[in-house]
Amino acid sequence: MTAEHAVVGTLSLVTASLVIDLEVASLAEKPSFPVPNIEVLPLKLDGDDITLKCQAVGRPKPEFVWILPNTTVLASGMKLKRFIHSSGNGTLYIIQPVPSDKGVYRCLAKNVAGQAEKRYALEPGKKPQIRSTASSMKISLGQTLSMPCTVDGWPQATITWTLPNGLVLDRPQVIGRVTYLSNGTLHLREIAKFDRGTYTCKATNMFGSSSLSYPVTIMVFPPQITNPPPSIIRVAKGSPVTLNCIAAGIPKPDISWTLPGRTTLVPNNRFTALGGIHMTKDGSLVIQDPSLMNSGIYKCNAKNALDSMHFHSEQNSLSLSDIVLISAPKMRHKRPVLQTD
Numbered sequence: 001m002t003a004e005h006a007v008v009g010t011l012s013l014v015t016a017s018l019v020i021d022l023e024v025a026s027l028a029e030k031p032s033f034p035v036p037n038i039e040v041l042p043l044k045l046d047g048d049d050i051t052l053k054c055q056a057v058g059r060p061k062p063e064f065v066w067i068l069p070n071t072t073v074l075a076s077g078m079k080l081k082r083f084i085h086s087s088g089n090g091t092l093y094i095i096q097p098v099p100s101d102k103g104v105y106r107c108l109a110k111n112v113a114g115q116a117e118k119r120y121a122l123e124p125g126k127k128p129q130i131r132s133t134a135s136s137m138k139i140s141l142g143q144t145l146s147m148p149c150t151v152d153g154w155p156q157a158t159i160t161w162t163l164p165n166g167l168v169l170d171r172p173q174v175i176g177r178v179t180y181l182s183n184g185t186l187h188l189r190e191i192a193k194f195d196r197g198t199y200t201c202k203a204t205n206m207f208g209s210s211s212l213s214y215p216v217t218i219m220v221f222p223p224q225i226t227n228p229p230p231s232i233i234r235v236a237k238g239s240p241v242t243l244n245c246i247a248a249g250i251p252k253p254d255i256s257w258t259l260p261g262r263t264t265l266v267p268n269n270r271f272t273a274l275g276g277i278h279m280t281k282d283g284s285l286v287i288q289d290p291s292l293m294n295s296g297i298y299k300c301n302a303k304n305a306l307d308s309m310h311f312h313s314e315q316n317s318l319s320l321s322d323i324v325l326i327s328a329p330k331m332r333h334k335r336p337v338l339q340t341d
Helices: none
Strands: 001-012 014-023 029-033 037-041 050-052 057-059 063-065 073-075 084-085 090-094 105-109 114-124 124-129 137-140 145-147 151-154 158-162 173-175 177-180 186-188 198-203 206-227 232-236 241-242 246-252 254-258 278-279 285-287 297-302 308-311 322-326 338-340
Touching: 029 105, 057 105, 057 254, 063 084, 073 084, 124 198, 124 206, 137 145, 151 198, 206 297, 232 241, 232 297, 254 278
Parallel strands: 029 114, 037 114, 137 206
Antiparallel strands: 001 014, 029 057, 050 090, 063 073, 063 105, 084 090, 105 114, 124 151, 145 186, 158 198, 173 177, 177 186, 198 206, 206 246, 206 338, 232 322, 241 285, 254 297, 278 285, 297 308
């Protein structure tokens, strides 16, 4: 914008004038790039061309210059072998990239107000590799199973899990007892018999994919009463007596007792009759003040998710002076069972 001003002054008989030309320039803006100013891109050697954009804004419109990793400078519109700097928009094309094209590419945007720079780092990528080792997983009912899927490779791979029932998890999430963590690990809580089967982790990026499978076997052992009470126990009236019953199995068996009157006790429940009878947390049966009416058959029951076992006998004759608590001869144990796919 131009303006002309005239200044006139008069002093006695002398007259003078001054003419000023004023030019106002538009406000200039230094070039700038959208964040980020540095980007790391994979160098994929499959014949596809690579496009590096240099989208800067500024006033007046900036001019662009590309500097290659070997310091070669490409002005707008220049072509050097497989490198083409498109005129006008600042885009650099790399035709049919090769391994030697890796490195840092710099785009300079310049105008009268200054300059700005954007960088691209081209790095060779690789197919993902899963560091975890495949192995058969054996676990007991009710426990927690953890299956890691740790992946190396660049660019970062996406991880999917396929469950034995065909369900595919493609992102970290929680579905019932199944948790897919952000680090790729799959957690399964409170294992049940129907959780057996193969769990497969698959890692994928633009360079390929890798997979790892975990065959899961659920270990289940029927209950076995390993330390039953004696077949016949004689105690004096009023003398406290404890009947122990120890059982093994996977998962751990629950112990209960069936009394002569067919009342069944479980831990923490109490039955009071003629002096009091109760069960302890470890499965023992305690008769605090035995009387003749407590004589009879006391049955120890061991049960888990797979099966149950009982230990008892037929009632024998009782004497008046003693209280006879009758149990049974040792029963034949059942064989363990493995729940497999």
